[in-house]
Amino acid sequence: xxxNQFLLLAALLFCIGVYGVxxxxxxMLVLMSVELxxxxxxxxxxAFGALTDDVxxxxxxxxxxxxxxxEVGVGLAIVLLMYRNRRSIDLSQADLLxx
Amino acid sequence: MFAVFAxxxxxxxxxxxxxHAASPxxxxxxxxxxxxxxxxxxxxxxxxxxxGLASVGLLAAxxxxxxxxxxxEPRSMFGGAFVVDDYALxxxxxxxxxxxxxxxxxxxxxxxxxxxxxxxxxLLLTSVLGMLLMTSARDLIxxxxxxxxxxxxxxxxxxxxxxxxxxxxxxxxxxxxxVFASAVMLYGMSLLYGSSGTTxxxxxxxxxxxxxGPSAVVTLGIVFVVVGFAFxxxxxxxxxxxxxxxxxxxTPVTAFLSVASKAGGFVGLMNxxxxxxxxxxxxxxxxxxxxxxxxxxxxxxxALRQTNIVRMLAYSGVAQAGYMLAxxxxxxxxxxxxxxxxxxxxxxxxxxxxxYLAIYAAMNLGAFAVVMAxxxxxxxxxxxxxxxxxRYAPGLTVLMTVFLFSLAGIPPLGGWFGKFRVLEALxxxxxxxxxALAVVVAVNSVVAFYYYGRVAVKxxxxxxxxxxxDRVSVPASLxxxxxxxxxxxxxxGVGPGLIGHFTQVSLLVGVGG
Numbered sequence: 386x387x388x389n390q391f392l393l394l395a396a397l398l399f400c401i402g403v404y405g406v407x408x409x410x411x412x413m414l415v416l417m418s419v420e421l422x423x424x425x426x427x428x429x430x431x432a433f434g435a436l437t438d439d440v441x442x443x444x445x446x447x448x449x450x451x452x453x454x455x456e457v458g459v460g461l462a463i464v465l466l467m468y469r470n471r472r473s474i475d476l477s478q479a480d481l482l483x484x
Numbered sequence: 485m486f487a488v489f490a491x492x493x494x495x496x497x498x499x500x501x502x503x504h505a506a507s508p509x510x511x512x513x514x515x516x517x518x519x520x521x522x523x524x525x526x527x528x529x530x531x532x533x534x535x536g537l538a539s540v541g542l543l544a545a546x547x548x549x550x551x552x553x554x555x556x557e558p559r560s561m562f563g564g565a566f567v568v569d570d571y572a573l574x575x576x577x578x579x580x581x582x583x584x585x586x587x588x589x590x591x592x593x594x595x596x597x598x599x600x601x602x603x604x605x606x607l608l609l610t611s612v613l614g615m616l617l618m619t620s621a622r623d624l625i626x627x628x629x630x631x632x633x634x635x636x637x638x639x640x641x642x643x644x645x646x647x648x649x650x651x652x653x654x655x656x657x658x659x660x661x662x663v664f665a666s667a668v669m670l671y672g673m674s675l676l677y678g679s680s681g682t683t684x685x686x687x688x689x690x691x692x693x694x695x696x697g698p699s700a701v702v703t704l705g706i707v708f709v710v711v712g713f714a715f716x717x718x719x720x721x722x723x724x725x726x727x728x729x730x731x732x733x734x735t736p737v738t739a740f741l742s743v744a745s746k747a748g749g750f751v752g753l754m755n756x757x758x759x760x761x762x763x764x765x766x767x768x769x770x771x772x773x774x775x776x777x778x779x780x781x782x783x784x785x786x787a788l789r790q791t792n793i794v795r796m797l798a799y800s801g802v803a804q805a806g807y808m809l810a811x812x813x814x815x816x817x818x819x820x821x822x823x824x825x826x827x828x829x830x831x832x833x834x835x836x837x838x839x840y841l842a843i844y845a846a847m848n849l850g851a852f853a854v855v856m857a858x859x860x861x862x863x864x865x866x867x868x869x870x871x872x873x874x875r876y877a878p879g880l881t882v883l884m885t886v887f888l889f890s891l892a893g894i895p896p897l898g899g900w901f902g903k904f905r906v907l908e909a910l911x912x913x914x915x916x917x918x919x920a921l922a923v924v925v926a927v928n929s930v931v932a933f934y935y936y937g938r939v940a941v942k943x944x945x946x947x948x949x950x951x952x953x954d955r956v957s958v959p960a961s962l963x964x965x966x967x968x969x970x971x972x973x974x975x976x977g978v979g980p981g982l983i984g985h986f987t988q989v990s991l992l993v994g995v996g997g
Contacts, residue, residue: 436678
């Protein structure tokens with residue numbers, strides 16, 4: 386089976402996602418980068434599940450999708466709240482708390 | 485189409501459910517749903533009820549925990565994915581009681597601040613539900629779902645003051661760090677699943693133990709999973725969110741995050757390490773060693789120069805996470821003999837961490853309760869505003885001193901016994917690395933005494949800055965929280981056997997495979 390290709394794709398997505406989280410300063414783009422990581426996880430899980438012929442991988446992927454949706458719902462609410470209060474979602478401006 | 489379902493239905497049989505074992509979770513779920521329904525139906529009229537109902541729910545969930553403990557038989561469901569044993573029960577009791585104290589602390593704060601009371605308690609109970617599930621989770625999927633169930637409400641709780649920019653920022657930082665960490669952890673879990681072909685922790689243990697299997701993938705998986713949990717327990721270098729979130733979030737939420745949420749992360753980490761990865765101590769031991777040593781050292785040194793007491797407690801919490809991680813760095817299946825009694829190193833480490841978690845919950849919640857009481861008068865969390873506290877609030881000063889000295893680890897208070905157990909677990913395996921970490925713990929305890937002691941000196945010796953000698957009004961529920969936490973802190977110190985008896989738990993037996 387073409388397992389390696391799937392794993393390489395997932396690893397690539399994972400790296401792009403981590404890069405995005407660490408470098409991007411826009412709240413929305415950071416959220417989307419996290420989504421990239423979660424999708425790389427799904428690719429991994431489904432690929433491994435198909436390899437071992439175990440349904441557990443697909444079930445895990447479904448759980449990941451459902452929970453990620455809930456997570457993003459809360460995340461969008463927080464980003465929206467920030468936009469309402471300061472008219473910007475630039476994370477580098479959020480620097481009231483430090484020390 | 486219905487025929488397909490009907491046919492599937494004939495072949496599908498529900499896995500047996502042990503209702504007694506699941507009843508703490510079910511009670512919490514029921515009360516949480518009830519709170520939401522009451523909120524929708526009665527709206528503002530429900531405000532008087534919710535706090536009481538939430539505390540009743542938390543205490544009601546304690547009843548099956550006690551009956552299960554009396555029964556004593558380890559129970560396992562869903563093919564070993566949900567296990568109720570002594571360890572799960574003691575952690576459930578810690579979560580329920582510490583959240584009860586948080587509810588006591590919240591009652592006046594939330595109602596006087598005109599926050600959304602009904603939703604607040606609903607979310608708090610949801611988060612605790614996630615923690616209870618985590619104690620019993622022995623499967624990657626259930627660990628992941630439990631972790632998200634305890635985290636997502638916590639993100640909302642720390643953003644609770646919607647109009648306050650600081651609270652927004654606190655929630656934003658916590659959320660982004662939290663999701664990033666769980667995404668990284670999930671990637672690690674997918675690698676562990678791939679190298680073992682099962683999501684059950686006991687199955688993973690069989691597949692990855694020893695040198696068999698794809699080693700690089702397993703190593704990468706373990707590293708990512710441990711890093712993900714390191715965020716949750718705020719271990720250095722993944723602690724940066726903690727001080728900011730603690731300062732910006734409402735104080736009762738901060739207390740909840742610093743105790744219950746951190747303990748939730750520890751429980752998940754312990755489940756995975758003890759049940760799933762115990763055979764790969766060559767990979768996780770150095771990793772945990774570095775995390776523990778860095779957390780203690782960085783946490784304590786940065787705490788030295790804090791001027792805000794909440795931030796100081798946040799960095800002290802980072803250091804305390806280091807003490808609790810330390811026993812996990814010597815984790816292995818080796819057997820040690822001390823004084824004729826043989827124990828497995830892993831059991832000893834587990835007992836040390838669980839003991840410390842229980843004591844830490846009491847003393848840290850107590851310290852936050854005092855911070856809240858003092859802030860009712862001074863409206864400030866600056867350490868300088870604690871000057872001369874003894875002159876106008878002697879009772880609070882004595883309590884704060886007890887909690888701070890307990891955090892510092894001075895006998896005969898609870899924290900001292902916790903540190904003693906940690907050092908014992910580190911030294912008794914007789915490894916060089918364990919002893920080296922014990923030295924790090926000892927040196928850090930001395931450093932920590934400086935900043936805890938500094939607050940004590942300000943309270944006892946210095947003069948009141950503005951000469952305002954008004955008494956601090958402590959509402960009844962906050963006083964009850966203070967009473968519970970101080971009694972527990974003192975009792976664990978004076979009679980270490982009390983907690984030592986309950987925390988002699990093991991994860992290596994009765995895990996259902």
